[in-house]
Amino acid sequence: MPNTFRKTLQFYLIDCKTALGKIIDIFIIILNLFICLLLVVETYPVSEATRQLLWQLEVVIVIFFIIEYVARLYASQNRLRQLGDVYSIIDLIAILPTLSVIFLPLIGITLDFGFIRFIRAFRTFRIFRFLRFAADGDFFFGSITPQLLKVTRLFLTILMIFFISSGLFFYVESDLNPNVKNFGDAFYFTVVALTTVGFGDIIPLSDAGKWVTVLMILSGIILIPWEISQIVKEWMRMATKKEAICPKCGLRYHDEDASHCKSCGQVIYQEYDGG
Template identity: 50%
Template structure:
């Protein structure tokens, strides 16, 4: 991708990039808080639309959704404009999620006849991915309220992964079942079913009636079995190595040793560790 070399354009691009990434200045914090709040409302609107609402309230929610999607579109364009490498930014997974999350709203708003079916079928399925936008806020350890530790960031990502897995599974299950299954009337019903299914409790009060609903349940359980232990293991591994020192044994290469170790526990070779007297 070409880069504009004029000083004015370069300065503007650097300014845009700085404030979209900044977590410390008042403006950077305000942008972070605003985007987080809008994202919460964006997801809440999706959930609210699955419940019985008056036409006026449904129309208000739709207007709010379009307005927020427009803000996110501006953010998306600004991220591409301010990026040092626009191609890398365009293909970045967070950026692609941002685009996919807002596309259904604009398709429903701009294409004739699509608005009438915006809450069913393909568009309903795709709209659940908007919750993935929250991952952008865990991209690094700096937040608008300060910097957190790596362990806290990993724990936050694990919690977010659990919530995203539950939310996306519930959204997909609702999309597949609500037309055919009288027990799945709202997003709350689908969310309850997914929590019960993933926890292997299985009360049996809600069961999938469609083939798609069954496969979504299977996929959600498999994802829970694979993804959650994988992320949890990172936290456990970090905690277990908290009191270790990263010094490689010159004989066998073992790189994690107790702080007071003078010999490698794997091969017995002498290792040398220098410590600050204050430690």
């Protein structure tokens, strides 16, 4: 167990096996879900009181994001590297839109309608925060196999493409397109476009909407097949392996004719047909 506050903090921010580590993971996942849900709900007609409540909830959640960001930076052994880490950049993307709306007016910068819409559209990228939880196969509920981890990443890739595309399409089209009234309409268009069904009842009317459509289709035809290829490669690789758990390091799969663990060198005992 770490014996300094900094090391303890770093331990629990990446731990998913102890009770406290599991609680932190679950809490962060819930915050991620809520921040994405808030973006969806605010696209529907709601009262001004409800809209204010949604904004207050967003501020509270972003405060927790800031605490997490600062904690990870403080606990890191190499803070400069931590700043450039892809997950830190994603965390910063989740924080900056709300901070911009709060603090820019305080320093005399007037936020016009176009800038506010840009900030709102930028918030769709907060869904990238879920990537941190698919970095490896260890979760708060246990560990999953490499094959299942790749399937999880495929699901996340599809979810992110649909969510980001729908959010961006809504924010660039909703003012001009009478058929795009809320996130649900934008999501419907995204599904129709990416599955190449093409009903034609909703089409992009603005140049920005057309570019978002092009980018969403390109993302779909590039990222989804790539993730599927990773799953196929993993299945093909595992087809040449045999399950024999190393008693020393716990490595589960080894080559069919292996007599020693390739990770730690421990002798492993498994039956195989010699050639």
